[in-house]
Amino acid sequence: MTLKLDNVSKTYTLGAFSGKTLRAVRNVSFDVRPGQVVSLIGESGSGKSTVGRMILRLTSITDGRISLDDEDITTLRGGDLKGYYRKVQGVFQDPFSTYNPIFRVDHVFENIRRSYFPGVALSEWTGRLETSLRSVNLDPGLVLGRYPHQLSGGQLQRVLIARALLLDIKILVADEIISMLDASTRIDVLNLLAELKARGLGIVFVTHDLSLGNYISDTTVILRYGAVVEMGATEKVFGDPRHAYTKSLLAAVPQLHHRWEDEGFGDTSMPVELPTARGDAPKLTAVEPDHLVAG
Amino acid sequence: MLTVDNLSIAYRALSGDVLALKNASFSVADGEIMGLAGESGSGKSTLGRALIKLDNRMRHVSGTVSLDGETLPIDDDRAMIPYRFKRVSIVPQYAMSALNPTRRIGRMISELLTSRGMDFDKLRPELERRLLLVDLPVEVLTRYPIELSGGQKQRVVTVISTLLNPSLLIADEITSALDVSTQKAVARSLVEFRDRGFIKSAIVITHDLSILAQMADSILVMHGGRLVERGSVKAIVDAPMHPYTKHLIGSLPEVGVRYADRKLAGVSGLNAALEAMSSPDGDRDRPLREISPGHWVAAWGQA
Numbered sequence: 001m002t003l004k005l006d007n008v009s010k011t012y013t014l015g016a017f018s019g020k021t022l023r024a025v026r027n028v029s030f031d032v033r034p035g036q037v038v039s040l041i042g043e044s045g046s047g048k049s050t051v052g053r054m055i056l057r058l059t060s061i062t063d064g065r066i067s068l069d070d071e072d073i074t075t076l077r078g079g080d081l082k083g084y085y086r087k088v089q090g091v092f093q094d095p096f097s098t099y100n101p102i103f104r105v106d107h108v109f110e111n112i113r114r115s116y117f118p119g120v121a122l123s124e125w126t127g128r129l130e131t132s133l134r135s136v137n138l139d140p141g142l143v144l145g146r147y148p149h150q151l152s153g154g155q156l157q158r159v160l161i162a163r164a165l166l167l168d169i170k171i172l173v174a175d176e177i178i179s180m181l182d183a184s185t186r187i188d189v190l191n192l193l194a195e196l197k198a199r200g201l202g203i204v205f206v207t208h209d210l211s212l213g214n215y216i217s218d219t220t221v222i223l224r225y226g227a228v229v230e231m232g233a234t235e236k237v238f239g240d241p242r243h244a245y246t247k248s249l250l251a252a253v254p255q256l257h258h259r260w261e262d263e264g265f266g267d268t269s270m271p272v273e274l275p276t277a278r279g280d281a282p283k284l285t286a287v288e289p290d291h292l293v294a295g
Numbered sequence: 296m297l298t299v300d301n302l303s304i305a306y307r308a309l310s311g312d313v314l315a316l317k318n319a320s321f322s323v324a325d326g327e328i329m330g331l332a333g334e335s336g337s338g339k340s341t342l343g344r345a346l347i348k349l350d351n352r353m354r355h356v357s358g359t360v361s362l363d364g365e366t367l368p369i370d371d372d373r374a375m376i377p378y379r380f381k382r383v384s385i386v387p388q389y390a391m392s393a394l395n396p397t398r399r400i401g402r403m404i405s406e407l408l409t410s411r412g413m414d415f416d417k418l419r420p421e422l423e424r425r426l427l428l429v430d431l432p433v434e435v436l437t438r439y440p441i442e443l444s445g446g447q448k449q450r451v452v453t454v455i456s457t458l459l460n461p462s463l464l465i466a467d468e469i470t471s472a473l474d475v476s477t478q479k480a481v482a483r484s485l486v487e488f489r490d491r492g493f494i495k496s497a498i499v500i501t502h503d504l505s506i507l508a509q510m511a512d513s514i515l516v517m518h519g520g521r522l523v524e525r526g527s528v529k530a531i532v533d534a535p536m537h538p539y540t541k542h543l544i545g546s547l548p549e550v551g552v553r554y555a556d557r558k559l560a561g562v563s564g565l566n567a568a569l570e571a572m573s574s575p576d577g578d579r580d581r582p583l584r585e586i587s588p589g590h591w592v593a594a595w596g597q598a
Binding site for chain 2: 182183184185190210214215235248253
């Protein structure tokens, strides 16, 4: 099952009356196939999260087409949309705010059960829950019946992934899911994504952290101001970056074993004034197979 | 020069005090930027905050802190007032919330200085010079905080915190919420300020060892409220001794490390480190010992 983004754009109107618009995402196209991790990498304001939200239908798209196996998903409604969510699910950055602290962790499984598995008997449901929790390397006995504050951030994130896996999902959108986690737990969640990928799941991995994208993804898409700057096979984009922006990003990544070489502050953060009139994204050209650069 | 001797800090809780920092002893030399690294709950922020202001829930259990030979009255909030901002200063993690959203930045700084009995106009040229130094136009003084990006705000706060040339600057997770290129700008500006003598020494608190490898001179690693290892950046990064430090360094996904080639160890690695650290007599106090010049390690396991 292939998720296909074709020339997707998103335009926001700024303020109620100003008439100004901001093109947050410009002409983005890429595919996600089963067993493939696609990293969307960019700094704040690059549009990476908006792309993830458009795939999840949390944000409408202004232009272009998103399709799953050639079926346009941007206009799905009612039962069809529900069917889409059976195949595509998302997990987000802050596990602590996703849960309602009043309820036990199990509560997050309830609405999945109610809307997708109303006829399933409790004993069978519990069996499915436990299988799903084990598949994300959690011990059901240690998780079920607990309150959110009794679990670590990494455990909470894995419970949410287990929740998505209860449905027979084909695509998982993971938006900065490990940014808030500690060093040890974040590696476990990353390794879990890599295992799920090996089992045939397609993953859209949204991150600002280049080293994490490099660690698990097959394809890397570098975004800036809503447009793709460079994309292709991860080893090509990281091993042989061609665009000046990709190069400057890579040079700014702090490394353990050698210090930043160039002088200066290297700040490419947003200017004080946001550019509101953004044109179409620059065209991408192939510099080698599976490696596209904006030029 | 900062000297911390046998410092213990507890948090007041309903079920009794919880010791969050246990018998910490170390010093930071003039001109040194020391990184303080550890995971959540390691006590690194408790240590940083204890040096400037104990909040209501914190209790000073034992130990002393001295700065340039003078003992700081850390358990007396009022007595600390003359030291704060002038001698010890802090850059908090969320610069976004450190700046008053209803004031233009220049006005906010002017009110801050006036409230401390200082003349804004006299300090203004120096303030402008320092803003330019960290690549910020002087116009930021006429802007509201919301008009600046996170990295710009973080640098404004760094400039304000160091305006009176404090002896010690505590920077708590100042780069954590920022993009890579912005991180670099903020880290660079702190080093620049040290080089120019605006601050004598700094403690940079972070969970990110790779940013410390860029900007710090030395690293102190904490775990479970205890100091675990202290040494030069090179010693900690290239030749860590303690099992916990080894795990922290080993679990870092660096550019170039890929799952397909080398799978990193997460909690299993942490558990292995904790296993190696555990001793038959339980949670015992193990002070740092100098094993080679400038490289201090706490004993672990049976030792």
